[in-house]
Amino acid sequence: MRDQWNSKLGFLLAAIGSAVGLGNIWRFPYVAATNGGGAFLLPYFFAIITAGIPILILEYTMGKTYRAGAPVTFARINRRFEWLGWFQVMISFVIAIYYFAIIVWCLSYIGFSFTQAWGNDPTRFFTEDFLGLTDSALNLGGINTSLLLPFLLIWAVSAFIMYKGVSKGIETVCKICLPILFLMTLILVIRGITLPGAVDGLNYLFKPDWNALKDPGVWVAAYGQIFFSLSIGFGIMLSYSSYLPKETDVVNSAFITATANHGYEIFAGIGVFSIMGYMALQQGVSVEEVAASGIGLAFMTFPTAISALPALNAIFGVCFFGALFIAGITSLVSILQTVVTGFHDKFEVSHKKAVTIVMVPSFVLSFLFITGAGMNILDIVDAFINNIGIVSAGVIELILITRFFDAEKLRREANEFSNFSIGRWWIYTLRIVTTVVLGMMIVLNTREYLAN
Numbered sequence: 146m147r148d149q150w151n152s153k154l155g156f157l158l159a160a161i162g163s164a165v166g167l168g169n170i171w172r173f174p175y176v177a178a179t180n181g182g183g184a185f186l187l188p189y190f191f192a193i194i195t196a197g198i199p200i201l202i203l204e205y206t207m208g209k210t211y212r213a214g215a216p217v218t219f220a221r222i223n224r225r226f227e228w229l230g231w232f233q234v235m236i237s238f239v240i241a242i243y244y245f246a247i248i249v250w251c252l253s254y255i256g257f258s259f260t261q262a263w264g265n266d267p268t269r270f271f272t273e274d275f276l277g278l279t280d281s282a283l284n285l286g287g288i289n290t291s292l293l294l295p296f297l298l299i300w301a302v303s304a305f306i307m308y309k310g311v312s313k314g315i316e317t318v319c320k321i322c323l324p325i326l327f328l329m330t331l332i333l334v335i336r337g338i339t340l341p342g343a344v345d346g347l348n349y350l351f352k353p354d355w356n357a358l359k360d361p362g363v364w365v366a367a368y369g370q371i372f373f374s375l376s377i378g379f380g381i382m383l384s385y386s387s388y389l390p391k392e393t394d395v396v397n398s399a400f401i402t403a404t405a406n407h408g409y410e411i412f413a414g415i416g417v418f419s420i421m422g423y424m425a426l427q428q429g430v431s432v433e434e435v436a437a438s439g440i441g442l443a444f445m446t447f448p449t450a451i452s453a454l455p456a457l458n459a460i461f462g463v464c465f466f467g468a469l470f471i472a473g474i475t476s477l478v479s480i481l482q483t484v485v486t487g488f489h490d491k492f493e494v495s496h497k498k499a500v501t502i503v504m505v506p507s508f509v510l511s512f513l514f515i516t517g518a519g520m521n522i523l524d525i526v527d528a529f530i531n532n533i534g535i536v537s538a539g540v541i542e543l544i545l546i547t548r549f550f551d552a553e554k555l556r557r558e559a560n561e562f563s564n565f566s567i568g569r570w571w572i573y574t575l576r577i578v579t580t581v582v583l584g585m586m587i588v589l590n591t592r593e594y595l596a597n
């Protein structure tokens with residue numbers, strides 16, 4: 146029998162667990178701050194309404210209607226679409242491999258928080274002592290023995306969750322982890338806003354620059370962020386919803402997922418930027434100068450901030466890296482599940498076999514990340530996947546479904562068990578607004594990617 150979520154709440158928590166990831170903590174606040182601050186919320190809201198929620202409804206509906214992973218679902222819609230499912234599975238696999246690496250780093254940094262092992266120069270510590278970073282992706286350097294143990298541990302834990310399956314593994318983990326994540330973030334926020342300088346950080350994050358709205362780049366950034374943030378466009382939400390009972394209200398599930406995800410990113414942003422405000426004040430520089438995102442924020446800027454706190458540095462460090470760790474793990478399992486579901490439904494192998502087919506190669510490939518070249522590889526992969534991979538998979542999905550298939554069928558499926566039924570605007574939005582904006586985005590991103 147095909148696995149199934151135990152409850153709708155369990156499914157929602159898993160979907161929110163997937164959506165709330167590293168991006169909510171280290172990407173959204175920075176993207177917002179540097180794209181108009183408070184004014185960014187407007188294009189972002191627009192992107193949620195015209196792309197985020199409609200695509201979520203689409204993927205949830207496809208999943209629960211066809212009850213299979215991406216390749217088989219697309220094949221059931223039209224045999225000639227199957228390759229798109231495999232493309233999505235491939236992107237997920239690549240993301241899984243580097244998500245792995247980052248989670249391993251977070252785990253190590255939870256440990257470092259106790260002693261502030263990074264010393265006075267966290268950047269040097271991170272690149273040299275911790276990663277043993279080499280000069281290029283071709284020069285692997287040596288295997289980083291200090292990363293070996295956390296690496297094996299995380300691999301074993303995720304393999305265990307995956308073997309347990311969707312309802313016993315993923316659902317259970319998300320039910321336990323999400324409340325902890327919320328608690329840790331709450332501690333960060335409370336500590337953050339009570340620090341001197343917090344106001345400057347929050348001003349930097351939220352002060353609206355209305356002129357930014359005239360810049361098309363800002364709108365593109367909003368759409369880019371929503372794709373990554375809601376984990377849409379590459380089969381993840383589709384796979385999760387393939388384990389839903391048919392009578393689930395997908396429209397309200399989509400609204401709940403998007404609201405929780407966005408609420409969390411604003412909340413996390415308040416924590417992150419109030420602490421950056423504090424740090425800027427300590428160093429006598431502007432918030433702009435210390436603001437950072439991604440790996441730089443987590444492993445270079447934040448350690449400095451943690452060390453600069455007046456008290457309880459260790460607790461704070463554990464909460465920050467713990468939050469990243471949990472947000473990361475609950476996203477990682479969703480990415481892995483997409484690949485597992487893909488193989489399971491296509492080749493009709495047992496669940497255990499499908500998990501093995503995915504976990505063994507992911508182990509081998511993630512291993513590259515514990516060499517000195519890890520970060521170089523990550524940069525290359527990340528730039529490509531984020532700027533081009535995800536969005537192109539999303540646009541192709543929209544074009545195939547809304548132009549080469551009668552999307553009206555899906556609208557009926559979505560509405561059948563929903564309290565709030567969606568009108569034909571849904572199809573037009575996907576077919577026209579979203580496709581055009583995303584197409585534009587691919588052009589802009591590719592241009593930028595090639596220029597670098």
Ligand code: PHE
Pocket residue numbers: 163164165166167168169240373374375376381476477479480
């Ligand atoms: N949505 C996650 C975030 O905001 C990222 C993610 C990407 C999760 C891909 C799953 C898959 O960080």
